[in-house]
Amino acid sequence: MELLxxxxxxxxxxxxxxxxxxxxxxxxTWLERKVAGHMQQRMGPMRVGWHGLxxxxxxxxxxxxxxxxIPADADRLLFKLAPVLALAPxxxxxxxxxxxxxxxxxxxxxTLYASNMxxxxxxxxxxxxxxxYGVIFxxxxxxxxxxxxxxxxxxAQMISYEIPMGxxxxxxxxxxxxxxxxxxxxxxxxxxxIVYQPIGFFVFFIAGLAExxxxxxxxxxxxxxxxxxxxxEYSGIRFAFFMVSEYAIMLLISxxxxxxxxxxxxxxxxxxxxxxxxxxxxxFFIYLFIWFRFxxxxxRYDQLMAIGWKVLxxxxxxxxxxxxxxxx
Amino acid sequence: MSRVLDxxxxxIGWAYFADLGSALALTFSYMFSRTVTMQYPDKExxxxxxxxxxxxxxxxxAEGEIKCVACELCARICPCYCIEVVxxxxxxxxxxxxxxxxxxxRCLFCGLCEDACPADAIALGQQYEFSSFSSDDLxxxxxxxxxxxxxxxxxxxxxxxxxxxxxxxxxxxxxxQGYNWWRNIRRR
Ligand code: SF4
Ligand code: SF4
Numbered sequence: 001m002e003l004l005x006x007x008x009x010x011x012x013x014x015x016x017x018x019x020x021x022x023x024x025x026x027x028x029t030w031l032e033r034k035v036a037g038h039m040q041q042r043m044g045p046m047r048v049g050w051h052g053l054x055x056x057x058x059x060x061x062x063x064x065x066x067x068x069x070i071p072a073d074a075d076r077l078l079f080k081l082a083p084v085l086a087l088a089p090x091x092x093x094x095x096x097x098x099x100x101x102x103x104x105x106x107x108x109x110x111t112l113y114a115s116n117m118x119x120x121x122x123x124x125x126x127x128x129x130x131x132x133y134g135v136i137f138x139x140x141x142x143x144x145x146x147x148x149x150x151x152x153x154x155x156a157q158m159i160s161y162e163i164p165m166g167x168x169x170x171x172x173x174x175x176x177x178x179x180x181x182x183x184x185x186x187x188x189x190x191x192x193x194i195v196y197q198p199i200g201f202f203v204f205f206i207a208g209l210a211e212x213x214x215x216x217x218x219x220x221x222x223x224x225x226x227x228x229x230x231x232x233e234y235s236g237i238r239f240a241f242f243m244v245s246e247y248a249i250m251l252l253i254s255x256x257x258x259x260x261x262x263x264x265x266x267x268x269x270x271x272x273x274x275x276x277x278x279x280x281x282x283x284f285f286i287y288l289f290i291w292f293r294f295x296x297x298x299x300r301y302d303q304l305m306a307i308g309w310k311v312l313x314x315x316x317x318x319x320x321x322x323x324x325x326x327x328x
Numbered sequence: 329m330s331r332v333l334d335x336x337x338x339x340i341g342w343a344y345f346a347d348l349g350s351a352l353a354l355t356f357s358y359m360f361s362r363t364v365t366m367q368y369p370d371k372e373x374x375x376x377x378x379x380x381x382x383x384x385x386x387x388x389x390a391e392g393e394i395k396c397v398a399c400e401l402c403a404r405i406c407p408c409y410c411i412e413v414v415x416x417x418x419x420x421x422x423x424x425x426x427x428x429x430x431x432x433x434r435c436l437f438c439g440l441c442e443d444a445c446p447a448d449a450i451a452l453g454q455q456y457e458f459s460s461f462s463s464d465d466l467x468x469x470x471x472x473x474x475x476x477x478x479x480x481x482x483x484x485x486x487x488x489x490x491x492x493x494x495x496x497x498x499x500x501x502x503x504x505q506g507y508n509w510w511r512n513i514r515r516r
Contacts, residue, residue: 039355041514043365295355296348 013114017094025247026056032290039294066236071142074233078141083234083241086134089127090248096120097255098182100265100275112275113182121179124256125166128211131249132158135220138242139230150229153301154220157210160308161217165207167316171200171323172260185264192263199319201261203312208253210308213246214289216296219304254285362512366486369499373489375506376454378480381437383455384430384468385476387448394474395449398425402441402450410434411441428470433463454480457499484508 030045030053037044045052070079097120098113117123132154139151173179175196176187187193194201210217221229231242258264258281265274272280299307366372376382387395398415408431416426442451455477460466468476485506492498 035359037365038359038363041358041361041364041512043363043367046365046367047370291352291355295351 009110010114014095017114018091021091021094021248021251022244024251025244026060028247028250028286029056029059029243031286032293035287035290036294039291060240063236063240068236068238069233071144071233073143075141075143078137079233080238082134082138082141083238083245084134085137086131086245087241087248089131089134090245090252093124093127093252094248096123096181097252097259098185098264099278103275116180116182118178118180120181121169121173121184121260124252125162125169128249128252129158129162131245134242134245135230138234139220142230142233144233146227146232147230150220150226150232154213154230157213157217157219157304157308160305161207161210161312164203164308164312164316165211167313167320168200168204168207169260170316170320171197174320174323174327181259181264185259185266188263189266192261192266194261197261197319197323199315200323201257203316203319204260205253205257206307207312208257209289209292210304212249212253212289214250215293216299217304218298219301224298250286250289251282254282254289257285258282358514361514364509364512366509369489370491371489372486373499373501374509375483375485375487375501376456376480377483380454380456380480380483381439381452383432383453383458383476384435384441384450384473385453385455385478386428386450386470386473387478388474393422394424394470395447396425396428396445397447397449398423398428399446401444401446405440405444406435407438407440408434408436425470428473430468430473432458432466432468451479453478454483482506 033055034044034052036042045055048054048058070076095114096117098111098116100112102109102111104110135154135158136151139147139149139154142148172184172193175193176184178184178187184193213220219229220226221231223229226232231239234242258278262281265278267274267277366374368374389395396413398413400413400415403409403411403413410431412427412429412431413425414427415423418424437452439452450473453476458466482504486509487501487506488503490500490502492500
């Protein structure tokens with residue numbers, strides 16, 4: 001009986017997570033378009049619902065009812081597989097992410113995470129690495145020049161930025177002496193790790209921008225020179241899959257930044273419920289992503305590679321060494 | 329990169345991404361500045377300036393008679409030959425147009441007809457929404473021209489408007505008190 005309850009609870013948490021992640025693009029696209037509009041002195045969506053709030057729903061219906069077009073020369077199996085491959089890893093990753101300690105519902109303690117893995121950080125980095133297959137397959141299978149170019153770029157970009165990203169979090173792991181995200185957050189109850197690891201955060205966030213393929217590192221779908229990059233040939237629901245995956249990764253990087261460097265649900269000064277603190281911080285990082293997008297131009301491809309290998313990698317290595325020395 | 333370094337010891341700013349920071353500050357300040365969007369057609373509408381040259385209209389004199397004396401000067405000066413005037417003599421013995429047609433599809437809104445008219449009978453008014461599915465509808469006769477709105481009185485403003493999609497699609501200004509759209513433009 002107890003096992004059944006525990007299993008049911010996990011199933012419930014996972015169901016809530018999946019539902020939340022699937023619905024997430026709705027408010028995020030709205031926010032992104034609104035912020036974009038106002039930064040460019042426009043209004044953004046205004047017509048559907050109050051201040052365009054229902055616009056994402058209308059867009060969703062449009063995407064669902066659109067023709068699902070597969071190019072004649074495409075590799076049909078890979079073409080259909082790619083969106084799923086791109087979508088699944090960001091969803092899987094959220095299993096390992098804690099959103100708070102626990103809340104008591106009807107006298108029962110319910111933890112705010114699906115699982116407390118002791119290698120959560122490693123798991124996340126590993127699984128998110130799979131996401132690149134979706135992008136590469138998508139570009140390759142479409143058999144179009146733009147798409148192949150976009151996915152080649154993504155391939156190189158993902159590989160070169162995963163390394164500094166992995167190195168950047170080592171400093172955090174050293175400080176917390178654990179790879180479990182729960183322990184990492186608990187270790188930050190007094191001082192957030194951003195205080196000890198500013199360089200680590202800097203490298204992590206920039207690599208995260210590249211990993212999420214957001215401006216200024218969105219070379220894989222540079223609409224100016226590649227049409228839409230790897231998803232040029234995708235339409236309808238399959239395109240929506242890529243879209244959802246992109247937003248999920250953006251959320252993931254925001255959540256990871258908060259958990260690893262900004263004290264997770266530990267608040268400062270104002271005593272708010274921990275989950276609220278967590279959400280506020282994550283919201284700030286999501287805003288930061290959008291803000292960056294509409295401020296910076298895109299890096300050139302060679303600059304992208306140079307930043308990754310010549311700046312971020314040495315920086316992250318130096319960070320590890322300095323942290324190690326200070327730690328000893 | 330090197331150019332930033334060369335320009336006189338600015339490397340400290342470069343090292344701390346001063347340029348990126350100022351760019352972020354700029355976009356952030358724009359985010360809270362006024363938007364320039366005019367919500368045409370369902371909420372707002374542009375009321376043109378007095379000088380605006382829109383759809384023609386024919387004027388009446390104090391007695392309500394049409395001012396035009398059918399001299400055909402406008403038809404002669406028109407560079408597009410889009411005015412056709414046929415005169416007749418009314419019961420009072422005045423020369424008046426029996427037929428006065430303007431082909432709006434050919435008009436280039438130069439306003440020469442307005443300048444040429446000796447009787448101050450024709451002018452280009454404020455109406456600018458007269459697109460049509462048929463070019464036949466763009467040939468406008470005398471009685472329609474008499475009913476067209478005149479020059480804008482207090483122009484150069486954005487006023488509240490209502491969108492009506494019925495038999496003929498219209499955007500009707502509901503308010504008269506508008507705001508000057510140019511106030512929203514940021515200048516430095
Ligand atoms: S505005 Fe110019 S083109 Fe139009 S009817 Fe008058 S004279 Fe002709
Ligand atoms: S509108 Fe003026 S110029 Fe034209 S025919 Fe009449 S009086 Fe003459």
